[in-house]
Amino acid sequence: MNNRDCTKLLLTHEDILIVTHRNPDGDTAASAAALCSALKRSGRTAWVFPNRQLSRKLMRYCGAFFAPAGFQPKYVVSVDVADEKLLCEGFAGKVDLCIDHHPSNTCYAAETFVRGERASCAEIVMELMLEINADLTKEEATLLYIGLATDTGCFQYSNTDAAAFRAAAELVRAGAENVEINTLFFRKVSEARLKLESMIYNSMRFYRNGTIAVATVTLEMLRQAGAEEDDLDDLAGLAGRCENSRVNITIREKEDGSCRVSVRSFRGVDSSAICAVFGGGGHAMAAGCTVKGSPEHVREELVRATERHWS
Amino acid sequence: MNNRDCTKLLLTHEDILIVTHRNPDGDTAASAAALCSALKRSGRTAWVFPNRQLSRKLMRYCGAFFAPAGFQPKYVVSVDVADEKLLCEGFAGKVDLCIDHHPSNTCYAAETFVRGERASCAEIVMELMLEINADLTKEEATLLYIGLATDTGCFQYSNTDAAAFRAAAELVRAGAENVEINTLFFRKVSEARLKLESMIYNSMRFYRNGTIAVATVTLEMLRQAGAEEDDLDDLAGLAGRCENSRVNITIREKEDGSCRVSVRSFRGVDSSAICAVFGGGGHAMAAGCTVKGSPEHVREELVRATERHWS
Numbered sequence: 001m002n003n004r005d006c007t008k009l010l011l012t013h014e015d016i017l018i019v020t021h022r023n024p025d026g027d028t029a030a031s032a033a034a035l036c037s038a039l040k041r042s043g044r045t046a047w048v049f050p051n052r053q054l055s056r057k058l059m060r061y062c063g064a065f066f067a068p069a070g071f072q073p074k075y076v077v078s079v080d081v082a083d084e085k086l087l088c089e090g091f092a093g094k095v096d097l098c099i100d101h102h103p104s105n106t107c108y109a110a111e112t113f114v115r116g117e118r119a120s121c122a123e124i125v126m127e128l129m130l131e132i133n134a135d136l137t138k139e140e141a142t143l144l145y146i147g148l149a150t151d152t153g154c155f156q157y158s159n160t161d162a163a164a165f166r167a168a169a170e171l172v173r174a175g176a177e178n179v180e181i182n183t184l185f186f187r188k189v190s191e192a193r194l195k196l197e198s199m200i201y202n203s204m205r206f207y208r209n210g211t212i213a214v215a216t217v218t219l220e221m222l223r224q225a226g227a228e229e230d231d232l233d234d235l236a237g238l239a240g241r242c243e244n245s246r247v248n249i250t251i252r253e254k255e256d257g258s259c260r261v262s263v264r265s266f267r268g269v270d271s272s273a274i275c276a277v278f279g280g281g282g283h284a285m286a287a288g289c290t291v292k293g294s295p296e297h298v299r300e301e302l303v304r305a306t307e308r309h310w311s
Numbered sequence: 312m313n314n315r316d317c318t319k320l321l322l323t324h325e326d327i328l329i330v331t332h333r334n335p336d337g338d339t340a341a342s343a344a345a346l347c348s349a350l351k352r353s354g355r356t357a358w359v360f361p362n363r364q365l366s367r368k369l370m371r372y373c374g375a376f377f378a379p380a381g382f383q384p385k386y387v388v389s390v391d392v393a394d395e396k397l398l399c400e401g402f403a404g405k406v407d408l409c410i411d412h413h414p415s416n417t418c419y420a421a422e423t424f425v426r427g428e429r430a431s432c433a434e435i436v437m438e439l440m441l442e443i444n445a446d447l448t449k450e451e452a453t454l455l456y457i458g459l460a461t462d463t464g465c466f467q468y469s470n471t472d473a474a475a476f477r478a479a480a481e482l483v484r485a486g487a488e489n490v491e492i493n494t495l496f497f498r499k500v501s502e503a504r505l506k507l508e509s510m511i512y513n514s515m516r517f518y519r520n521g522t523i524a525v526a527t528v529t530l531e532m533l534r535q536a537g538a539e540e541d542d543l544d545d546l547a548g549l550a551g552r553c554e555n556s557r558v559n560i561t562i563r564e565k566e567d568g569s570c571r572v573s574v575r576s577f578r579g580v581d582s583s584a585i586c587a588v589f590g591g592g593g594h595a596m597a598a599g600c601t602v603k604g605s606p607e608h609v610r611e612e613l614v615r616a617t618e619r620h621w622s
Contacts, residue, residue, distance in 0.1 A: 187552060
């Protein structure tokens with residue numbers, strides 16, 4: 001299937017519902033809203049499934065595209081959803097067309113359009129939208145920029161290739177409010193988040209000449225900072241800011257007396273092997289596990305397991 | 312003067328010395344090194360003036376292009392230097408060609424090539440280099456990426472336009488090590504810097520419902536963190552992370568019993584007017600002043616002046 005085939009599929013259907021994945025990120029939410037806008041402009045009835053898990057920031061840009069109560073779709077399109085298990089409840093077995101950029105896509109839909117080389121689903125949707133209407137509105141460009149910028153960590157992640165930069169150039173040319181989006185999604189945080197970061201950086205401990213960095217987030221810290229769910233984005237990334245660290249461990253205390261552990265590592269250390277010691281798993285560069293005990297106890301256990309794995 | 316005229320000027324001269332500005336940033340240092348590389352590849356003798364103020368990170372990429380002792384230049388080119396006063400000592404009145412992107416350039420050189428619409432000098436130098444050699448080496452692309460990425464705050468600042476993104480696409484296509492540069496310049500910091508950020512976030516005070524945010528950096532904090540000069544980049548930007556703040560004030564204690572104050576504000580508040588109260592100055596959105604007294608005293612004074620200016 002190419003861009004034209006996929007566009008034809010979309011345009012030969014009516015009453016389209018676009019669905020996002022659970023724990024929605026900027027790419028799934030904003031790509032869905034942008035595609036919805038383009039279909040509406042081409043004269044179709046189209047809505048986005050009201051995924052109530054959207055963050056406040058994403059709601060502000062995508063909420064206007066949520067389907068009204070009682071909308072009966074005749075065609076269901078998923079965007080940025082690699083696996084049926086990640087769909088919001090009730091959509092398994094019901095997706096007519098899946099548009100995605102994950103190479104791991106399980107082809108669960110009746111028809112699948114995957115371009116696994118793309119950094120974001122927004123780039124694929126942008127090309128489809130240019131087939132549908134030949135142009136982008138300022139609002140559409142801003143939505144696609146949200147998808148592209150969030151999935152590339154504002155052009156810092158290793159998936160940022162020449163195509164991602166070319167797409168960004170096209171979106172900014174079309175009027176995307178890139179500065180506002182950057183400020184809202186990457187720069188500004190709540191006072192609670194700043195307090196929490198202060199405590200997390202203060203909690204950091206280093207081992208093996210700084211090559212192992214461990215950050216701890218206790219329930220007491222969350223309470224003291226007054227942090228809410230929206231303040232907890234990518235806490236596991238903070239430990240990775242240390243210049244000498246090769247293994248970054250983030251320990252988050254849970255209510256039930258255990259800790260959720262996230263391990264991220266650079267080449268040469270297998271995060272999933274370290275987490276497997278505690279019954280967890282994941283990938284070589286990012287893995288997780290849950291360990292019983294206090295944060296201090298869990299820290300000792302994790303550092304010991306990391307040192308044993310390393311040597 | 313267009314790209315071709317500027318290239319011709321460069322190629323009709325020999326023994327070229329490229330000079331950078333004082334307090335060198337990534338754009339001046341890496342643009343100079345990249346241009347030097349292209350001139351060398353075209354058969355010219357060219358070197359970069361050894362500006363000893365370069366940070367360790369920049370030295371790692373640009374140090375190899377520093378002129379050897381005793382090099383006698385016949386043609387001096389400045390890169391990213393808006394004003395003669397910003398040149399390293401000894402170059403006033405001696406610049407044959409100035410290549411720059413600052414609209415405020417004072418035309419101090421014998422010939423001047425300014426493109427004031429560009430976000431970075433690296434983009435201008437890239438175009439000249441493509442005229443000189445028709446291609447970029449991987450090393451040259453990486454150097455130009457350093458200039459472009461540092462001057463746009465890794466594509467977050469308001470100067471990031473479609474042309475900047477198009478240049479980034481071209482540089483990544485040419486092999487620029489963008490991920491390594493992003494990690495080194497934007498992501499990784501020293502343990503001392505993390506400790507210092509922890510203390511700065513902890514020091515923050517908010518006024519007028521969080522619309523005024525004040526960060527304090529004391530000598531004791533710098534000592535406790537073990538911070539060196541390289542750890543102090545853009546401290547004035549930290550206060551601006553608070554989502555509700557419209558005026559961000561950073562107070563840095565000095566050895567002589569006074570404090571250096573940096574004020575940054577959004578539309579509607581004039582930073583330079585606030586700083587003028589204390590004999591300082593600057594622009595509407597970023598200004599500075601020096602105020603006698605302890606950090607606590609200076610904080611009170613600044614908050615009072617800001618509230619008075621606002622109402």
